[in-house]
Amino acid sequence: MVRKKALSSKPKPSAAAEKSENRRPSNAERSAYFARREAAKVLRSVLQGDAQRHAVGSIKSLVYGPSVKNKKATFALVCQTLKHLPIIKNVLESAAILNSKWKRQEELIYIIVYDILFGQEISLVGGDAEKFLIGRKNALQSALAKLLVGKKVRSIEDLIDFYQPPDVSKPCCVRVNTLKADVDCALLELGKQFTVRKDDIVPDLLILPPHTDLHNHPLVLNGSVFLQGKASSMVAAVLAPKPGWEVLDACSAPGNKTVHLAALMRGKGKIIACELNKDRIKRLEDTVRLSGATNIEVLHGDFLNLNPKDPSFSKIRAILLDPSCSGSGTTAQRLDYLLPSHATDVTDTERLKKLSAFQKKALAHALSFPAVERVVYSTCSVNQIENEDVIMSVLPLATSHGFQLVTPFPQWHRRGLPVFRGSENLLRTDPIEDQEGFFIALFVKKSNINDSEEQNGIRNNPRTISTQKRHFKRYSHVNRKNILMPAVYSGALKIWYFRLILQRRTRRTKLV
Known part of the structure; x- marks a missing residue:
């Protein structure tokens, strides 16, 4: 009886609960x-x-x-x-x-x-x-x-x-995948619903108003356009590989920059997309498949373990190195402020040192491939230790291999921190003013420097010279010893440039 009573004393679920x-x-x-x-x-x-x-x-x-x-x-x-x-x-x-x-x-x-x-x-x-x-x-x-x-x-x-998250009013940027769509056609199609314009720096980039949601748009779903920030889109454009080249993307997942390279090469040549993390390999393969690129070979492995003397890499002419970094320049866009570590860490100095050591090693390795003519190093970090310090430490090695720093996008106004001579050739974007914090450095073999200057619009460009002068004037209090000589050379170069223009005008007048 006791057992029966105990069983019957258990509360029965209500009729509403049973029905639910x-x-x-x-x-x-x-x-x-x-x-x-x-x-x-x-x-x-x-x-x-x-x-x-x-x-x-x-x-x-x-x-x-x-x-x-x-x-x-x-x-x-x-x-x-x-x-x-x-x-x-x-x-x-x-x-x-x-x-x-x-x-x-x-x-x-x-x-x-x-x-x-x-x-x-x-x-x-x-x-x-x-x-x-x-x-x-x-x-x-x-x-x-x-x-x-x-x-x-x-x-x-x-x-x-x-x-509460910060108010980030970043414009929505989409890069047109020219393997599948024409820039003007994409502009026309998106313009039916949104205010859209072409970017003034990256030719295949379109700018839309902040908070524009395109994730379910047909052009995004079919890979005709990729949601990609302006600074991120600059990286492959700076490398500027030519159709038919063999290119190595050293740390390629999730693959947006990789497929941008394929578009710039018009689907011709070969891209080796190297990725160590097996979980990110699938994301990379999905991105490649969506883009329609057929000249990308995904390689699951460690870039540092690739042998530059291996015959399979003997024709690599350009390397894009976008290594692991702190991501300090894109925390707002990545929503990192929501993560537990953001609330507990102020600056993880030890982590930054480890990242910097890896970045230096990876850049030195990229510069050692025998046929390479162009190497781009980029991070989405604002930390000097991951950016200027990495370039400064590797610069002597780069020079010994015949490389020289070249100015990417000369019309861009924000340059590297003036901590060493030549930092005016580096490119930075600001996380507040540009809504993304990126860093880009371009190394070019000296034998190819003239072609690179023409490709980047550097040769005989007075705007470049004035930008460099502003750069040194703005930061002249930081390290005068390192930045005085480049400023002098910039002034001399400007005088030479105007003399050249005057000579050309004189010749034209005589011909007339």
Whole structure:
């Protein structure tokens, strides 16, 4: 009798609960269920990459990859969960409701707790995780109330105010994939819905207003245009490989710069796309497939282990080196401010030293390939240790191999920090004024320097000379010893240039 009574004393689920559990889920409920699972997978990759300081991709690149179906809902869930993550972790710890089983699915738990406390109301229709957490909704809400009291704030808005993302009004940039589309045709097609213009630096880049959402646009889905920032698009354009060349992209995933190289080469020649991380190889292959490029060979391996004397690399004429870096110049675009490490780290000096050591080694290796004529080194970092310091340390080796720094995009006004003679040849973009912080250096073999100058619009360009003079004048207080001589040479070059112009005009007058 006692046993029977004990069994009968167990509370029975209400009729409404039974009906909710047994009814067929609606389309919206099914969509929300799968979006939570997709968001949990992306969140796991993001958090693991952040913890190891070696991300497989940015939040946007992971969400908008081909494997995620419900992109908009998944992106919103991931971003909002990350924004509320410190609060969610505090609530779960205070409520003490997770056992070892659910801790193994912590990313999914974070997503569902966000929905329960801050997002949409979740019905009992769902998976076991949803049912488990909904059954403990009161405990979660009670823990949240205690947290508000403990932090001495009155509302949820006050609690999350610190985690609000900055207002980034960056223009939307798309690079036209000329393997599949014509720039003017893409301009016309996008112009039907948006205000769009051509960029004044990169020929195949189009600029649209901030917050323009093109992720589901047919031109993006079929690979006719790629969502790519202006500074990122500059890199391949600076390398400027010619059709028919053999080119090596040393650290190529996710592949936007790789397929840009293929477009610049008009699909002719050969590109070896080297990538060490096996998780990023699939993303690279997906990008190549979407672009329609047929001259790209994906190589899964370590660039530093490639033998420059190997006959298979004997015809490599250009190398694009965009190595792993801190990403400090694109934290806003990558949404890195949402990651746990952003809230705890001020500057990871040891990590920067390790990155810099790898970057120096990789650049020295790139310069050692015997047939190489052009090498571009680029980072999305604003740190001198990853940029000017790397170039300065490798410059003697580059000179011994017959390389010289050449000015990319002479009309660009922002140059390298004046820490060594020749830094005016480096290119920088500013994370605030240009909405991206990039660094680009171009090495060219001296035997090919004239062709390179013509290609980059440097020869006899008075605008280049005035830009260099402004560069030295602006930073003359930093290191006068290093920058005085180039400034003098720039003035002499300017005088020579105007004399040349005067001579040409005199000749033309005589001919007339």
